[in-house]
Amino acid sequence: WLVLKPFRHDELNGMIATIGLAMILQAVALMVFGPDPQFMPSVAEGAVSLGGVTLPMSRLYVVGFSAAVLLVLYVFLGHTRTGRALRAVVQDMEIATAQGVRAKFMYPLGFGIGVGLAAIAGALMAPLFSVSPFIGATPLLKAFIVVILGGLGSIPGAALASLLLGVAESFGSTFLKSSTADILIFALVMVVLVIRPAGLLGRAET
Template identity: 40%
Template sequence: MDVVLQQFLNALTLGGIYSLVALGLTLVYGILQVPNFAHGAFYMVGAFIAIKLMGGWGANYWVAMVGAAIVVAVVAAISERLVFHPLRKASGLHPMIAAIGLLLFLESGAQALWGAEFQRMATPYSGILEFGGLALPAQRLLIIVAAFTLMLALHLFLTRTVTGSTIIAMAQNREGAALVGIDPDRVAIMTFAISGMLAAVAATLYAPINLVYPAMGNLVITKAFVIIILGGMGSVPGAILGGLIIGFAESFGAFYISTDYKDIIAFALLVVILSLRPQGLFVQGAR
């Protein structure tokens, strides 16, 4: 039972991180109807900014997290204006190619600025809590609490505020939202900024127990695409549920099968679920 509970904790940790990244990706997809392949690079930039704020500027962990979120939000908003906005009337292939180009640009820039070597972020939460014979790493508990708190905050923002409602309206019907006076350009910038913040926070939470390097976002964003396809493209609840499903599948699969197949499990699960429910777990469309 202790082993099962330990894997349950690991699954919640992975699921929380995957869900945060997938939420930002699905919000942007809801606005543009184009998969933003550069979202993984936003995740990577957030981790590097947090490391440099802590190592170079002596900022504490939480200040570094906020600083990384702000910087990546600005980078994401600028990317929307310079890369995606000029292509808003182009076919879906053009924004996809632009997103891949932006991904390569940010990865190359990170390597030029910070080097290609692996780095690790220090954390003040390195202790182990003992509860009933179960070892609970403080950083993993922090990830779980912070990730699900942020998800709840995002849900309340989208459902209980006028600004959040404009994002949902744009995702559901862009033309109809514009007809009732919603500014699509402002909503697009705001959505990209929120997605960048979510990616940066997820990276800062996960960096102390993972390595930081320029290509670190590639596998994460690939799994995020699996998650939003599983949950239904553009579905916010689907992104959260899909992240948890992948987190649990990876954690228990790595333990009971083999860690060598951990990263394959997500894609195998994608094939199985889409064979049974091609539209995903939730009806398409952000809610």
């Protein structure tokens, strides 16, 4: 309410405000907890071998849990009254309000869902990597790539884009240098956007 409400209809400045808020929270965490990374115990031990490829159970757990959360979000947004109301407010607040949707409740709900998803992502990621005030930088960049690549507002597009990004990153890090892998990822994004400017499953605005 304090930081984002003044920028409700100004996405660019709202994004800048959230970036500034993130930097403040990061600096506070750095002062409170220090720069040394912390380690969390794995939620699942062991590994599974599939077709000659060994997959750690901890990562399979993350994949399965993430898929379940994504499915719940997809069902909520597409097949519940509240989810459809939330989408209506995002698409056109004036028309949604005229249809009886209470927009002032939808904005906090959408924000809360976003924060909750970010918290789940952090909890799933923490046992796989060391935890520090700077843990969110790389996932934030990858999330941005996934959203652009999959198409704004498309949950199936985000799932497909994240899969393609993961495969490209794994392939690049295995057979190429890390810098070359980064080039491959951004080249993939540019090729997709040249062919489909709205993203893989996004819809072009008319």
